[in-house]
Amino acid sequence: MxxxxxxxxxxxxxxxxxxxxxxxxxxxxxxxxxxxxxxxxxxxxxxxxxxxxxxxxxxxxxxxxxxxxxxxxxxxxxxxxxxxxxxxxxxxxxxxxxxxxxAIVLSPGKLSREMLQKLPPQALVSGFRKFSK
Ligand code: SF4
Ligand code: SF4
Incomplete structure (x- = not known):
């Protein structure tokens, strides 16, 4: 507050x-x-x-x-x-x-190959934008 x-x-x-x-x-x-x-x-x-x-x-x-x-x-x-x-x-x-x-930091290296292949590109891009800084 x-x-x-x-x-x-x-x-x-x-x-x-x-x-x-x-x-x-x-x-x-x-x-x-x-x-x-x-x-x-x-x-x-x-x-x-x-x-x-x-x-x-x-x-x-x-x-x-x-x-x-x-x-x-x-x-x-x-x-x-x-x-x-x-x-x-x-x-x-x-x-x-x-x-x-x-700060939660998300980077491609933290995701498994399977997740990178299965997740929709929009979700990945959105996730990296939200949690990469
Ligand atoms: S507020 Fe976010 S989700 Fe809504 S139109 Fe703008 S960028 Fe898209
Ligand atoms: S940000 Fe303001 S000016 Fe731009 S579309 Fe929304 S309400 Fe209109």
Missing amino acids: IDSENVTSRIRNEIMERCDQDVNACIQCGRCTASCPVVPAMDLLPREIMLHLQNGTLQRVLDSKTPWICASCFSCAARCPRNLDISRVMEAVRVKLLRPRG
Whole structure:
């Protein structure tokens, strides 16, 4: 739980630096949400993630399961009229949450040959994006 305005601001800045996306440019049009294939499983819509980051209500983002549900499919980025890439925002939030816990690191060398052959490529790419930093 974030307990001070300064800490909130610092963490928000870290996330913004890491994703290199200007969340304040978001106009809340909702096209990202409309194009996202996994919205039914999310507790915050992609548009709402951007809204909370704009408003500084960071705890809602950090408590949300949405960044973990995001499949990094880039549908939102392809349709955003402001050229924002929400998958990078989601990734930055995940990294922020993982780092203090000692960071789970996943690399191809840690998976068996059988897993590499059987897992769908999308799952592998998504997994490496989520757990490689
Ligand atoms: S599509 Fe882009 S501008 Fe529209 S709500 Fe999503 S992030 Fe914001
Ligand atoms: S990158 Fe994530 S938030 Fe964007 S459309 Fe795909 S699953 Fe949804």
